Amino acid sequence: MNYLKKILVYALPYKRYAILNIIFNILYALFGALSFVVLMPMLNILFGENHDVITEKPVLNGLNNIGGYLKDSLTYSIQTFAENDQLKALTFIIILVIVVFLLKNIFNYMALYFGTFLRNGILKDLRDTLYTKTVNLPISFFSEKRKGDIMSRIASDVNEVQNSFLSVLEIIVREPLSVIFSIAIMLTISVKLTLFVFVFIPTAGYIISVIAKRLRQQSADVQKEQGIFLSILEETLNGLKIIKGFNAQSLFNSKFTDSTKRFFNFSNKMMNRQNIATPLSEFLGIVTIAFLLWFGGRMVLIDKSLLASSFIAFMGLAYNILTPIKALSKANNNVKRGNAAAERVLEIIETTNPLEDIPNAISKTNFKTSIDINSISFKYEDDLVLKNFSLKVLKGKSVALVGQSGSGKSTIANLVTRFYDVNDGSITLDGDNIKSLTKHSLRNLMGLVTQDSILFNDSIKNNILLGKENATDKEIIDALKIANAWEFVKDLPREIETNIGDSGNKLSGGQKQRLSIARAVLKNPPIMILDEATSALDTESERLVQEALENMMKNRTSIIIAHRLSTIQNADLIVVMQKGEIAEQGTHAELILKNGVYKKLVDMQSFE
Known part of the structure; x- marks a missing residue:
């Protein structure tokens, strides 16, 4: 017993x-x-x-x-x-x-x-x-x-x-x-x-x-x-x-x-x-x-x-x-x-949670200067996914991470949001180590749009309200408009009260992704993390979603993980990753002139 x-x-x-x-x-x-x-x-x-x-x-x-x-x-x-x-x-x-x-x-x-x-x-x-x-x-x-x-x-x-x-x-x-x-x-x-x-x-x-x-x-x-x-x-x-x-x-x-x-x-x-x-x-x-x-x-x-x-x-x-x-x-x-x-x-x-908030963790309510990734290393099991990786993301700037599958792009998103903890090094927000912050306050400052549109078997309204529980219908509709989603939502039988089915399967991939963006827009966080948000979409849906993303990223700090390079031309900084390390970085124009790894990736995708 x-x-x-x-x-x-x-x-x-x-x-x-x-x-x-x-x-x-x-x-x-x-x-x-x-x-x-x-x-x-x-x-x-x-x-x-x-x-x-x-x-x-x-x-x-x-x-x-x-x-x-x-x-x-x-x-x-x-x-x-x-x-x-x-x-x-x-x-x-x-x-x-x-x-x-x-x-x-x-x-x-x-x-x-x-x-x-x-x-x-x-x-x-x-x-x-x-x-x-x-x-x-x-x-x-x-x-x-x-x-x-x-x-x-x-x-x-x-x-x-x-x-x-x-x-x-x-x-x-x-x-x-x-x-x-x-x-x-x-x-x-x-x-x-x-x-x-x-x-x-x-x-x-x-x-x-x-x-x-x-x-x-x-x-x-x-x-x-x-x-x-x-x-x-x-x-x-x-x-x-x-x-x-x-x-x-x-x-x-x-x-x-x-x-x-x-x-x-x-x-x-x-x-x-x-x-x-x-x-x-x-x-x-x-x-x-x-x-x-x-x-x-x-x-x-x-x-x-x-x-x-x-x-x-x-x-x-x-x-x-x-x-x-x-x-x-x-x-x-x-x-x-x-x-x-x-x-x-x-x-x-009784399972110990390794990501438990420390005693007297800080509840951070705003973002002022920068996100600093300081010489971090990380592994899921035996092999290092990131090796001595460093990056500074200034407030109001957009930084894109590109590279082949397995280069560690999505791992950066998982670490910044503290879904995992780094093995070595540190990640700081305005100089505060994110391990010293409450997870709730850290994630409250961030909006997340992933490749897989994770929606629930509920109404559009209740799915969007995850971004802000006490939002009014007008705020929801405004968020849907910014995300280019209102154009199809207004034609649904019950508009925002329409049930979207299990995992949102009553909607197309592009429609689901735009609802995910609307959810992040309603949250209105100072930091936005986009993890290959357009990689699973067709060309027409990608255009609408990309436009919605650009609307959402105005005046925000953004970390964009991209597979399709056409979506990150206007980023303030593009970081090219290879096997967990930075191969090169710069703007789109600078990297094209370097004629290095980035240029090869662009050529492979027949970038216009």
Whole structure:
């Protein structure tokens, strides 16, 4: 239960529900045991065993006689009320039995009622924490993890943890107390018979625990495999066009069915191990009852040391022990599964974020002079992507980064926005190291337009509002006009309220990109980062988007990562990169005159 113990902190906001659950579980366990005690006087009357009339109120003379005291007290109370009328006494006992059983079930419901708030509260808070943590983790984390696996942890693993919490409460409070109260009353009836029961119950418990031993590992295998097939499903839905276009349905079908087959096998092993616990525990319970009937029957029929009514009540209490023991076995299985799920949940929650804001980080609200990249080196894995790279971007100027794929252009954008941290060197904003700034304030000063137009399944308005949450419709439309997007948005059925579908797939590539630009325009940041914003567009769309970009970049500091060189002719500085280093830099005209790497790139693209 090590991992579930760590999850207990999420129960603190709901401790009042936990306390009430425990209180009502105690009352349920107590009245569960008492429900058999109140049957004894009725059985006495039915079996004609209540001949002794108790004329004086019983007195407790030491704990060793507590059983007799309780029995005599109950008999005395019934006799006093019924005035020795057996039918009246029987009616009273029946009413008493009904009341006790009613209270037992009311307490059971109340325990479950408050337990529901506890479990669902933990479920909600765990999912919220997991989602927040997932959003805050660096992008590098997701290059190593499958998205479907993370989805599985947030959905099914958290649900497994929630289910196990009720099992924890059963293990700690409800079922043990049911056993304790029942045993206490059994001892008052017959110490000898109770000791006989204890010969068999530990043996049964040991056998069941052996079966449940490997359940945690099998549960972990099931949950891990569920993450894998969810990942395949997520990749399939995202890449459906490519899968169909390359007739790769059979390949992905095979990958998915292989995963579901492993899930099938793991689930069968886990469920079969779980399923055997109930019939086995029931069989062991019947064996125990059978030996108890033989031993107790001798005490009633031969030794005459036990009344038949007391023996029947004892048998009921013995069964009352076996029921919670079976429940404990089932709860133990749930806890093992919950513990395996909690381990997977905590793996994400406890992941250290290397990009966490430092204590007393500065919240920067404006940009004054320059962005300075000072002798930085960076690698994603083993090989350096940037080597001793330096660059100064003055306020109000536009700097373009060009070069072949893999030269490190987009890495600069990832480092300036602090999606990753440099390995060596530093990046400063107005002389402040960006590591000393809060990530929120740093990114608040920057607008980002990427090659892939990342839009969400929502209205145009809500997609644009990511730039500025409290913007008016007029501000949104003005931003759309600057981005050359209003010309198609105004013709849509509901204009800015139109839903654009999953990833904006109801729109063309150029339209999606112009909405991305409108989002950045609405944010109105002093620094703009354009990461190959036109590389995926056709000529007509590129012209419209380029015009929108030029509108947006007026009077702003811009870092432009470009593949199409036609888009950066007017940049104040063009930096040509090769293998993570600066090959040459200057204006477009200066670099053409140098007749170097840039000129070759231009010639390759048949630049007009």
